[in-house]
Amino acid sequence: MTNQAETDLPVLSVRNVTIDTIPGGAKPIVRDISFDVRAGETVCVVGESGSGKSVTSMAMMGLLPKDALRVTGGQILLDGEDVLSVSEGRMRALRASKVSMVFQEPMTALNPVKTVGEQVDEVLRIHTKDSRAERRRKVLSMMERVHLPDVERIYRSYPHQLSGGQRQRIVIAMALILRPRLLLADEPTTALDVTTQKQILKLIKELQEEEGTAVVFVTHDFGVVSEIADRIVVMNRGDLVETGDCRQILSAPRQDYTRMLVSSVPSMQPRCAPLTDQPKVLEVVGLSKRYGKPGKSEVLAASDITFTVRKGEITGIIGESGSGKSTVARCVMRLTDPTEGAVVLQGQDIAPVRNLRAVRQKVQYIFQDPYRSLNPRRTIAQSLMEGLVNYGMPEREAREKAARTLELVNLPAAVMERYPHQFSGGQRQRIAIARAIVMEPDLLIADEAVSALDVSVQAQVLALFEDIRERTGISVLFITHDLRVAAQICNALVVMQKGCIVEQGATRDVLTNPSHPYTRALIDAAPAPDWDFQNFRPLPLAV
Structure with a gap:
């Protein structure tokens, strides 16, 4: 029988993380950041460009450029294991199997000279001992789960032959094929139109509910945040400004910076009348x-x-x-x-x-x-x-x-x-x-x-x-x-x-x-x- 204390442990625990440049600057670029993410929970990390959101998420994946940035303090615990202290080999094993990432631009995340089927298959080939036939079956099954049409054709297609929404679904399929405990999504819907964005957000929610995956969603779009977040972490210039329940942040933000961010979202109420009398x-x-x-x-x-x-x-x-x-x-x-x-x-x-x-x-x-x-x-x-x-x-x-x-x-x-x-x-x-x-x-x-x-x-x-x-x-x-x-x-x-x-x-x-x-x-x-x-x-x- 599973111990109750174990089930209450967060999937991800970011504790007092500080990130600095190499060599160190006058001030670290991320300072003393702490938050938890539990199974089945979506935590949105929001802030403007330069706030440190993406740098923090890259640190969770062990993907900080080694000649430019380093974590100088704190812990990043994935199911209790500190990913900052593990070996390179162990970190490679954790990627995809326990933690995966969906990047903002699928065209740069995907290899243009390989079919998308090959690229999803590669994750299974590296991390499992499944036969080729079994891997193909799993890839086609995952493509169906992310609601791609005509999966046999998609499997044989190259990235440029797919739409933006289909490419993003392929990236999500790659990230989730090994059923990771934690999914990091870095601005995955920023460049998508509203209908495709809604489909992608719904898809991530569906897969999260089926697998109990913990999700860290990095974005600057409070409209998206309001749709998917359980909790919100607000960052500004490397500092954690505010954190709280989604509805509380949207309806009663405590900090001026958070109020500015939320109130900057354009209203859906039209403001401008037509100029029918102009030439x-x-x-x-x-x-x-x-x-x-x-x-x-x-x-x-x-x-x-x-x-x-x-x-x-x-x-x-x-x-x-x-x-x-x-x-x-x-x-x-x-x-x-x-x-x-x-x-x-x-x-x-x-x-x-x-x-x-x-x-x-x-x-x-x-x-x-x-x-x-x-x-x-x-x-x-x-x-x-x-x-x-x-x-x-x-x-x-x-x-x-x-x-x-x-x-x-x-x-x-x-x-x-x-x-x-x-x-x-x-x-x-x-x-x-x-x-x-x-x-x-x-x-x-x-x-x-x-x-x-x-x-x-x-x-x-x-x-x-x-x-x-x-x-x-x-x-x-x-x-x-x-x-x-x-x-x-x-x-x-x-x-x-x-x-x-x-x-x-x-x-x-x-x-x-x-x-x-x-x-x-x-x-x-x-x-x-x-x-x-x-x-x-x-x-x-x-x-």
Whole structure:
């Protein structure tokens, strides 16, 4: 008979853990962190970028870079065994068998030159003595458990042949194939659309309930936290700020930092009215885009797309991954040629235009990841001045305009000689926005421009978009899968599914009274649609 005291022991016990750089810095980057996780429990570790969440989770897996970081104090007990004091061989044995990790980006976690079946099989091959046939049976069974379709085909597929949600399910299958006692999930849903995110969260919960797995879920998204957490650990700049029951943290946070994080989550209540009296800046009429050759290999990425963006208006395009949002944006920008239809910018159809020099000045693009879109070898001044100089502005005048534009996005002109790596993620996104608006375009296209940012930084960037729109009158085409973001910033919404528009109209009408089942499904999939994070309470019931 099992001793009651043994069953009450936590699966994971983090005790006074301190992590420092090598050589030691003036101050450790993680300081005196303690919390427990019991069987069947989900503990969410939340905080902004740089808070120490991911470093702490990597220490639990024994994956800290040995030449850069080390644990200088405390214990990490896994079923009573201190993983900080075990040998390399023992740690390898513990990984996957007792503790597994699901990483944020499955495309970097998976090997692109091996089939996904081989990669899940590899875990069993290394850690068990099962025959090849038995391993294959277990892999296919696990693929079915994570709700993958046509598992025989998936088994033979390479990562690039799967959708983002399917790749994340493969990573989860790899993590859970040996039924570990502890699952560490580091931002596993950040880049996923709301419906795929909901499926992944439900899947982790299902498998957790079946196996009694303890889960540590690292995230900056309090919407996700409210859906899955039993308890919450809040971290800030390496310190544990607050810990407690999920509902207590959401409804009555004790610390100012926690209150700031929770209240930064955008509301689902639409705020912006449509600007029907303003002139049209962009008219997309009957736009379609086909890839491949007519017949078997042809893919219809966008079909008969028609919508309008007016002066000073932010029009959002929402939908799942693969719905055609970014394809439409690229056609409008003329980064790709539309197959059919018109893209009318300030009265001129730019779809058939071959010399795009004038078009480039009128339409500017803000990408999702500013670290990849900014040249790491160019100073901020060089990045901001490049377009102006290319269009004939003298360098001195271009530098002065770049400095004024930086101030418009709340950055001092003194940063102009720095490089992108010297800024935080939120600051880099401000620089990317400044680089776009310095050209004074008629239309700004923002493609998932805030999806990878912390909620607090996201709130700042969204406020910046509104401020720029009010001060300059610029029109914005805003591509997003986050309905909360769309509710806060968009005057009008276009809902896309499988390359087609299924619904469009004023944001308040689309989100409060959707007419299409797909739109209702998107709204239902948004995390915690019934919680008012700004006021730390449930939303009042609609009358």
